[in-house]
Amino acid sequence: MKTDLFNYDLPPELIAQHPPERRELARMMVLHRDSGQIEHRRIADLVEYLRAPDVLVLNNTKVIPARVFGHKAASGGKVELLLLEEIRPGEWKVLMKTSRRPKAGDALSLCSGKARATMLEDGELGEAVLKIESDRPLMEILDEEGVPPLPPYIARKEQTPEQVEKDKVRYQTVFAKNPGSAAAPTAGLHFTPELLEALAQQGVSKAELTLHVGLGTFRPVSADIITDHEMHYERYRVSEEAASTIAAARASGGRVVAVGSTSVRTLESIPAIQAAEGSTNIFIYPPYAFRNVDAILTNFHLPKSTLLMMMSAFAGRELMLQAYETAVAEKYRFFSYGDCMLIL
Structure with a gap:
């Protein structure tokens, strides 16, 4: 399969250079895989799409000023x-x-x-x-x-000390605990303590795992054929508590809702929902049969990236590219500090 099959046109002005004023102001596209329907909502509306006994799976890695x-x-x-x-x-x-x-x-x-x-x-x-x-x-x-390791597409004309301090807060999830990442698990940047509490109030459980984000996630694909791309290893850990929470939700008929590609990579690197620790270089692209993930909250990703390939494996390449075309037309904000997509 050719890498060019995962390309799309993105106006540079849609690449978010700064985070939204508040985390809860991010827009959320909702993509329904079964019907192809697309809705335009806000991240705060996530409470309308999740229900008990669903489980939200979060990557609690902490970005170091790398x-x-x-x-x-x-x-x-x-x-x-x-x-x-x-x-x-x-x-x-x-x-x-x-x-x-x-x-x-x-x-x-x-x-x-x-x-x-x-x-x-x-x-x-x-x-x-x-x-x-x-x-x-x-x-x-x-x-x-150290300075927060913002990706190169955040190319500000000037970087003030005040902005550096702001990035130290905003390029970090509110649930970050375990230092070790060279990039943020960006889908998690949209959550606030209030949103997490609102989800808990309606019976949505929460499981935290750790994958330290490195080259495996953000190294661009330079090969013409995607199978020629070499993924780098990233360290992960799924605790007994997290595995038990996820397994219990699944056993009760709940959905496993992975927040971000790093949570997906971790869950799909283990053969079954169980405590595990190790390194993964899993490369997910179409066709792929997901074992442990039922829904994904993710940001909008770079053209021809392994992340876009992963989401195309989950939703279908043509539907995903159609959604991205819609996101461009609707002027969603793209990449790390941008908006998000809920894929159901």
Whole structure:
């Protein structure tokens, strides 16, 4: 299957550069797979579509301020890093942007000199492995010096300190708990404590799992044939409590409503609803028979992306592209800070 089959035209002005003033103001397209009907609602209307004993599955990963700046110790040349994953204690897989690549053994100064790094391995497509050391806990330094890892399509002309602080709050879900992501599970950004409480009041249960978002989710597809695309591994964990909640809802006739592609990836990486922990490089594209997901709340995704392919597997490629054409015509806001779609 060709990657171009998942392309669509998107006017650049529809790419959201800032979050909505309040989370609950996001628009929500509702797509009914059985009839093809499309409705235009708000995220607050989610309470009208879910009911007991449905279960809402949330990814409680926490985005770290993973974009850091520094310089090469020898030359002073600037270095920009995106911390992807701590693969061993003190050793980080990163994406590196610099005019001339350091060599193995070269030293870097990071975070205004508060951290030191040594180049261990150079990889492809900007990847590298660094040994990072600091006198204080690195996460404490990142909170002071790091910047939220906003995706490149959020291309603001200026980034003020006030905006950085706002992004630290808004590029994070209200239920984030476990630090480790290099990107937000963006469908979850629309939820407020009040919306979660309203769903609970009508008997919708909640289960939290963890998938730390990395290259597997946001690396673009460059291959012409989608099966030639290599997915990267991402770490996940489904607790006994979460598995029990999801299984109980299913046994009572409830739907498993996955919030975001990362929740879908986690649920579809386990053969049955059970506690599990590991890494997944699952790549979901049409045709695919979903085992553990009955409905999805998701944002609008990049053309030719693995995320759009996943949603096309769930709703059908032609119906999904029709929905996206409608979203463009109705001027929905796209991507991380944009609006959302409920697929039933």
